[in-house]
Amino acid sequence: MGYPGVWMTESEGLIYRVVPKCACSTIGQIMFFSDHGRFFDGDIHDSATGLHKWSQDHSKPAIENAVRHGNALAFTCVRNPYARILSSFFDKIAGIQRNGRRYRGNLVPQLAQQYGVDVGSLENGFAFDQIASFRRFLLFARDTIRWRKPMEPDIHWSSMSGHIGTFIANGGHYDRILFTETLNDGMAQILQSARTPVAVDLSRVPRFNESEGHGPKRAYPVSAYFDDLSRHLIWEIYKDDFQLFQYDFDNPDNKMPLGEIDLDEVHAKLGC
Structure with missing residues (x-):
């Protein structure tokens, strides 16, 4: 490998x-x-x-x-993990890529058809219901990770x-x-x-972010995007990320880790 x-x-x-x-x-x-x-x-x-x-x-x-x-x-x-999946949504799903196109060609139309995701457009200033569309995207992301349907999970x-x-x-x-x-x-x-x-x-050193300025900005605090069902899905797919890397699952608005990472534990659990 x-x-x-x-x-x-x-x-x-x-x-x-x-x-x-x-x-x-x-x-x-x-x-x-x-x-x-x-x-x-x-x-x-x-x-x-x-x-x-x-x-x-x-x-x-x-x-x-x-x-x-x-x-x-x-x-x-x-x-x-909360901030990361939100960033993935706003960059790869709601945003326009540096080549001027949507990410992965027909992915956004597929999400619109199968999951009801609406991400607006450049022409309407990316006006859409961010919370509703993100939650529908999250269901799609869970499906790709859990069942590898309707596609293999994306690296982002x-x-x-x-x-x-x-x-x-x-x-x-x-x-x-x-x-x-x-x-x-x-x-x-x-x-x-x-x-x-x-x-x-x-x-x-500047922050290098090729997607900056090519899509909508997040309009609400992180916690606004995660209701009970969304948090259930997040735990289902990112439980190891929260536990191994010491992030706060209980408070989505707390972006900081709760403690130091135990490298021995990471190697033991991920090296199996």
Whole structure:
């Protein structure tokens, strides 16, 4: 199976397991800068040089060797599950992608037909009932994860533990797991430990979000989107994410983790 979703600096000091909707664009750009002293011109997901990626055949031997010998600092990053699934909805379902089109072509029309999801349009200023449409999308997301119908689950709303577990199951070991909510502090510790070729001033690093400004903004507090049924669905599909990564299920408006992550527990539970 290898190491899907893994990126590594060309200097081989940092290995990162990408988790979508968890600051992955910003983290990738920081890694790129730490080797080259500049940011990648464009979306870091589109880079074909300057950063090792498992999806690039020429990168696989280097990544395999680094994981096997434990030479690089390996890390990943997580985010509050409530905020993450909302971000997935507003970016991938309600938003327009950087190519000017809807995500995955016919996905939004399919959601409109089968689940009654309405996301408005650029022409009407993305006017729609955000709460009702999000809850219907959440039912769809649960169906894809639980029963893989009407499609396989998308990487942007698949569980974080599922993404993170593939690295462990194939012999990898995380040195750190960061919180998106305290990204600068976490990346500062990573960069201090890894001794990268180029120093990175994190206070000057912008947040890289290619979807920003291409869709509707969230109009309500996080808790407004989650009634009892929605919270039941969230627990059903993200129970491990809440428990392993210490997020507050009882208060959707509390985006901060309740405690530190137990790396031994993560490796034990996700390495099975």
